[in-house]
Amino acid sequence: MKRSVGQILGRTGIRIPLILWSLAVLYPIFWMFLGAFKSNAEIYRNPWGFPESFSFDNFVTAWTNYNIDVSVFNSLIVTVVGAVLTLVLAIPTAYAIERINFRGSKILFTVYVSAMMIPMVLGWIPLFFLLSDLGLLDNIYGLAIVYAVSQLPFSIFVLTSFIGTIPRSLEESAAMDGMSPYKVLWKIITPLSMSGIITVTIMNAIQFWNEYFMALIFLNSSENYTLALAIDFISSEAQYTNAWGTLFAGLVIAIVPVIILYAIFQRRISKGMTEGAIKG
Structure with missing residues (x-):
C-alpha cells in the first residue's frame, strides 16, 4: 500500500x-x-475570447496583399531542394566513412562531428561574399545549397550510426553477385537505413522551413522571400497598420504544415532517433 x-x-x-x-x-x-479568425477591432475588444464569427478574411489578406502565396512556394522549393541535396551528399559520405577503410576516415568523422558544435553565425559573412562571387546571392537555390551544407554534419552523424549496424555480409554477397559499390549503396544500404533517412529528412525539412536569419542575410528581393521573411514583413507592418489578424493568419499558415508533418511522422522520428542513439 x-x-x-x-x-x-x-x-x-x-x-x-x-x-x-x-x-x-x-x-x-x-x-x-x-x-487569425478575428477582425482587428475584435482583437482589441476581446483579445482572449473566442471570435464572434470565424472569418477567413485575414487569410485572404495575407495570401494576396502580402504575397504569402509566393513565400510559401519559395519556402517549399528551398525545403525540398535543401533536404534532397542533403541526402545526396550525406548518404555516400556516411557510407564511405563507415564502410571504406581509408587513411583519415576517423579524423574526417571527428571533423564532421566537431562541425556540429561550431555556431553557423561564424560563417555568415564568408558565405555572403562566396554566394556573391558565384552569382547565387538573392537566389533561393543558393540558399538551399547553404541549408544543405549547414545540416551535413548532423545528417552524416545520424546516418553513420545506422549504416554501422548493417551486416557486412550483405555487401559481400552482393559484391560476389557482381554488384558495383554504387549499386550496393543505393540498392542495399539505403533501403536498410530508411528509418534514419526519414528521421534526418523530416528534421532537416522542419529546420529549413522555419529558418530565418540566413534567409534574411542572403535574400534581398521580396519576390524571393521565404515564409519566415514574409511574416517578419507583416509583423513590421502590423505595428503601424494594426494588421494583427493578418499576422496571426500568416503565422497559422506557417505553423500548420510543421504540426501536420510532425504529427504524421512523430513515432518514426522518435524511433529513428532512439535507434540511432542506441546503435551509435
Missing part, C-alpha cells in the same frame, strides 16, 4: 509540472489560432 501511494505521488509530482508546462506552451498557439 505504501509503495502504491508513493508511486502515485511520484507520478503526480512528475505529471503536474509537465501538464502546466504543456498548457503554457500550447495556450499562446491556441490564442494565435483564435486571433
Whole structure:
C-alpha cells in the first residue's frame, strides 16, 4: 500500500509540472489560432475570447496583399531542394566513412562531428561574399545549397550510426553477385537505413522551413522571400497598420504544415532517433 501511494505521488509530482508546462506552451498557439479568425477591432475588444464569427478574411489578406502565396512556394522549393541535396551528399559520405577503410576516415568523422558544435553565425559573412562571387546571392537555390551544407554534419552523424549496424555480409554477397559499390549503396544500404533517412529528412525539412536569419542575410528581393521573411514583413507592418489578424493568419499558415508533418511522422522520428542513439 505504501509503495502504491508513493508511486502515485511520484507520478503526480512528475505529471503536474509537465501538464502546466504543456498548457503554457500550447495556450499562446491556441490564442494565435483564435486571433487569425478575428477582425482587428475584435482583437482589441476581446483579445482572449473566442471570435464572434470565424472569418477567413485575414487569410485572404495575407495570401494576396502580402504575397504569402509566393513565400510559401519559395519556402517549399528551398525545403525540398535543401533536404534532397542533403541526402545526396550525406548518404555516400556516411557510407564511405563507415564502410571504406581509408587513411583519415576517423579524423574526417571527428571533423564532421566537431562541425556540429561550431555556431553557423561564424560563417555568415564568408558565405555572403562566396554566394556573391558565384552569382547565387538573392537566389533561393543558393540558399538551399547553404541549408544543405549547414545540416551535413548532423545528417552524416545520424546516418553513420545506422549504416554501422548493417551486416557486412550483405555487401559481400552482393559484391560476389557482381554488384558495383554504387549499386550496393543505393540498392542495399539505403533501403536498410530508411528509418534514419526519414528521421534526418523530416528534421532537416522542419529546420529549413522555419529558418530565418540566413534567409534574411542572403535574400534581398521580396519576390524571393521565404515564409519566415514574409511574416517578419507583416509583423513590421502590423505595428503601424494594426494588421494583427493578418499576422496571426500568416503565422497559422506557417505553423500548420510543421504540426501536420510532425504529427504524421512523430513515432518514426522518435524511433529513428532512439535507434540511432542506441546503435551509435
